[in-house]
Amino acid sequence: MRVMHVLKTVSKAAPTSLHRSASKTSTRGRKSPVQRATAGAITITHADRVVYPGESITKGDVAAYYQRVMTSLLPNVVKRPLSVIRCPEGARNTCFFQKHPMGGLHHVGTIELKEEKGSLATYMYAKNASSILELVQFGAMEFHVWSTRIDRLETTDRVVFDLDPSPRVTWERIVAAARLLKVQLDELELTSFVRTSGGKGLHVVLPVNPACSWDLVKDFSHAIATRMATGQPQEFVDTASKTKRAGKIYVDYLRNTRGATSIANYSLRTRKNAPVATPLRWEELSKIEGGDAFTIRSLPRRLSRLRKDPWENIDSVKQTLSAAMKKLEVGA
Structure with a gap:
């Protein structure tokens, strides 16, 4: 059974396909699975990891999908505070609804927002295609957005x-x-x-x-x-x-x-x-x-x-x- 819970942590035109690294040949002459792929400026690691087990859909497939629909996706998400559902081990395992940025992000925008109780917290927003693909690299599968933009939050x-x-x-x-x-x-x-x-x-x-x-x-x-x-x-x-x-x-x-x-238009x-x-x-x-x-x-x-x-x-x-x-x- 898939478990969903909230995780709170603070810390160009899209191409149409992934560029996968060449498979390595083992000593027995068999090719090992693709472990890395590049999506624009983002490297997708564990690209062969199956994230939708029943459909044999991999993390690399998810990244390739978002690249392919990026032109349609971006107008609905860019510069809007967003949350993601992350499933590092796939959709049938533990997934997290995350609205605060995790460490290691370089292409995702951040903004300080006042929360309901008055305290400040750091939120994420997408700046461009690299923002989306970097979040996919971190296991994001769904994108959820506010009904406003970062320059007019109230x-x-x-x-x-x-x-x-x-x-x-x-x-x-x-x-x-x-x-x-x-x-x-x-x-x-x-x-x-x-x-x-x-x-x-x-x-x-x-x-x-x-x-x-x-x-x-x-x-x-x-x-x-x-x-x-x-x-x-x-x-x-x-x-x-x-x-x-x-x-x-x-x-x-x-x-x-x-x-x-x-949920954002065109989100999985x-x-x-x-x-x-x-x-x-x-x-x-x-x-x-x-x-x-x-x-x-x-x-x-x-x-x-x-x-x-x-x-x-x-x-x-x-x-x-x-x-x-x-x-x-x-x-x-």
């Missing part, structure tokens, strides 16, 4: 709704929930985007004016979640209580607080088949079979066929929540 530019289903909920119900949420946001004259979580659910993401405060974003997302739970109590809950979530979809709005993170997940959190066009939902529909193997093929990024306009959408909040208060 305001946010995204609202994230995580539609998190309980085990008995069908994919069709999850898709219907996302569409209902989109309709509600459309009625408030707000543009939204959708992605697979790489797990069981979907994320609906709302870009907002960067001047939005954390309190406003949390109040707004809570109001929407409550509206859905009140309107269709047989379908939705707005509380994380597992006893109340049975057979329902949890509309998780708590990712919209200072310090909370959500430490789950069976190495699924990927994948941004979609809304009209694609009817063609998708699950939140883990795209994987380390299929996602690069998808990118090669796309004419444009499904979220290409997200940073140009500047919308405020003040008018929407007034409408919600009137309708309450």
Whole structure:
């Protein structure tokens, strides 16, 4: 069983493939496994280590995947405080959710942030492709980011709704929930985007004016979640209580607080088949079979066929929540 817990420690254009070192020939004439590979400026050691045992996917494969999708990945993570899930011995073994930098990093940015209790702590952020690949070298497999940038930490530019289903909920119900949420946001004259979580659910993401405060974003997302739970109590809950979530979809709005993170677009997940959190066009939902529909193997093929990024306009959408909040208060 894979164990996950929190570990707190303080201390160019991407190429399309890894350059692997030549295999050494043993005295018996057999080649030994590849131990090193280079990814841009980063050396990937133990490149042959299998990190997804059921799929025979190696650490080198993970680095090669991130190189291949780097152009699409970076706009969603660069200069945003980030946390990683590290699995030094692979996804089926002990993994760590880590938000503070480990020793030995040379390409990853750091920033001092005030935490909830007022103390200062050092956080990480990606500066460029080398930042991502260096973290992969240190065993990072998943990338989770704040909904803000390092130059405006006290305001946010995204609202994230995580539609998190309980085990008995069908994919069709999850898709219907996302569409209902989109309709509600459309009625408030707000543009939204959708992605697979790489797990069981979907994320609906709302870009907002960067001047939005954390309190406003949390109040707004809570109001929407409550509206859905009140309107269709047989379908939705707005509380994380597992006893109340049975057979329902949890509309998780708590990712919209200072310090909370959500999975980055194109990040791998430490789950069976190495699924990927994948941004979609809304009209694609009817063609998708699950939140883990795209994987380390299929996602690069998808990118090669796309004419444009499904979220290409997200940073140009500047919308405020003040008018929407007034409408919600009137309708309450």
